[in-house]
Amino acid sequence: MGHIFVIAEHRQGELRDITFEMLYKARALGREHAHTLTAVVLGGPDSGFGDRLAPWADRVVVMEDDRLSAFDADIYTAALLKLVTDEAPFLTLMGHTPWGMDLAPALSVRAGLPVATDCVDILLEEGGPVAIRQIYNGKLYSRVGFKASTGYMMTVRPGAFSLDEAPPEDGAGEVATRALDAEVPESRKEFVEFVDTGGGEVDIAQADLLVSVGRGVGEAENIDAVKALAELLGGTLSCSRPVVDRHWLPKYHQVGTSGKTVKPKVYLALGISGAFQHVAGIAGAGTVIAVNKDGKAPIFRVADYGVVDDLFTVVDALKEKITSG
Ligand SMILES: Cc1cc2nc3c(=O)[nH]c(=O)nc-3n(C[C@H](O)[C@H](O)[C@H](O)COP(=O)(O)OP(=O)(O)OC[C@H]3O[C@@H](n4cnc5c(N)ncnc54)[C@H](O)[C@@H]3O)c2cc1C
The missing domain is CATH 3.40.50.620 (HUPs)
Structure with missing residues (x-):
């Protein structure tokens, strides 16, 4: 033992x-x-x-x-x-x-x-x-x-x-x-303050439904279509890191190891490949639904449901379904 x-x-x-x-x-x-x-x-x-x-x-x-x-x-x-x-x-x-x-x-x-x-x-x-x-x-x-x-x-x-x-x-x-009974060196650092870069208009860590967008969205202008879907579903918009790196969305939307860990009941991943740094942030999610035009994308390994299709086709179809029904 x-x-x-x-x-x-x-x-x-x-x-x-x-x-x-x-x-x-x-x-x-x-x-x-x-x-x-x-x-x-x-x-x-x-x-x-x-x-x-x-x-x-x-x-x-x-x-x-x-x-x-x-x-x-x-x-x-x-x-x-x-x-x-x-x-x-x-x-x-x-x-x-x-x-x-x-x-x-x-x-x-x-x-x-x-x-x-x-x-x-x-x-x-x-x-x-x-x-x-x-x-x-x-x-x-x-x-x-x-x-x-x-x-x-x-x-x-x-x-x-x-x-x-x-x-x-x-x-x-x-x-x-x-007790701290070790011989400790003189600190070479001074702790000044903790600055949380994660704060913002929305708290993705608290959301029950996340509609998450990745680099597959193509360009900043296309995010509005996904945002509109998130609003129709009563969900919150989140994203992968490249979306933040390109300044398409602010940092507080980012899911993953260098973003936030999230635990929504439903996580809808649109155009996200499923890199481990991203997937680590959704380990606590309930149902994961992935839409990706590449059927071999790693996100499908962690998804409960997957759609191999263009994300805009799926986004438009969902919007149509919600608004018509
Ligand atoms: C130290 C470190 C920390 C990191 N931290 C994070 C982190 O916190 N969060 C994070 O997300 N990443 C993080 N990353 C980056 C991570 O490794 C990946 O590069 C990133 O997650 C990829 O983002 P993505 O899936 O949006 O883009 P990509 O990997 O480029 O994937 C885009 C996907 O979209 C699909 N696609 C393209 N067009 C369409 C379409 N029209 N319809 C449907 N699908 C489409 C493609 O098939 C592809 O699978 C980190 C990396 C490092 C090194």
Whole structure:
């Protein structure tokens, strides 16, 4: 039996979804392979994260200190290095997020533990853990094994695992507070303020019905037709990143890893190919309907319903149906 560590992530006093996605997976692995699950949370004084995480893990290690209030990779790495050295977890998980991308390589080198990044699944096999990663822009999955080690690390792609918002009923982890007992370096950064670029006229994260448009829409002028459909359906307009990059819609409409994670009951994807950075943002969607003129577009792998057609044909037909009926 070993320990699985999940490094919790938070922002503006809220635990991030990736934390619960990792806990969900780690809990299942722990139950299956008799490993204990420890959630590790670093933050400022009186964060309250320990109690929030307790139902999800067998144990929560809370490290609170003024120097941990804002994420600082140098300080967080030093703090985690001490913890990982002291407790020797079998597997340490963190998000493949700006936090994890900063922390994992440094921690891996300093702790001497092998790391696999951007994992979309985790298997625990006889010879050790196996990470499943995507290659060739998501077209193939690869199995990544590790050299034998006492511990292993992985960063986990947001949206790869379920997000079950209700805590497990049988969960009641013990919360242990630990001082920041590592020698931490002087911070090289100063946290000034958090600026949320996601704010705007609409909050796509709260919408029940999203009508989402991708590069397939062709040009800015064509978006009005899709917007009109969204309004007729009582839905909200969202989009993929190229639409924002081309300034066809403001950033707060963007779905995906560098946009927003959305959980609508229905997600209508029009002219969106289904790149993993986009699809990661709709993992919590109810029914996904995709319209794409390329029948081999990856979006059809995650769609519940698919239409292989020109998006404007479908948009016009839907508008006609709604207004005539
Ligand atoms: C670090 C990083 C972060 C990223 N973050 C995000 C993110 O948050 N969100 C995001 O969306 N992307 C993100 N991306 C970009 C992502 O990799 C893809 O490039 C992007 O999602 C593709 O957008 P798209 O599907 O609209 O365009 P494309 O991939 O160009 O697909 C357009 C699709 O439209 C179809 N099409 C064309 N014309 C029509 C028509 N008339 N009718 C029907 N179908 C048509 C085509 O067959 C095609 O499948 C990120 C990339 C990186 C590197």
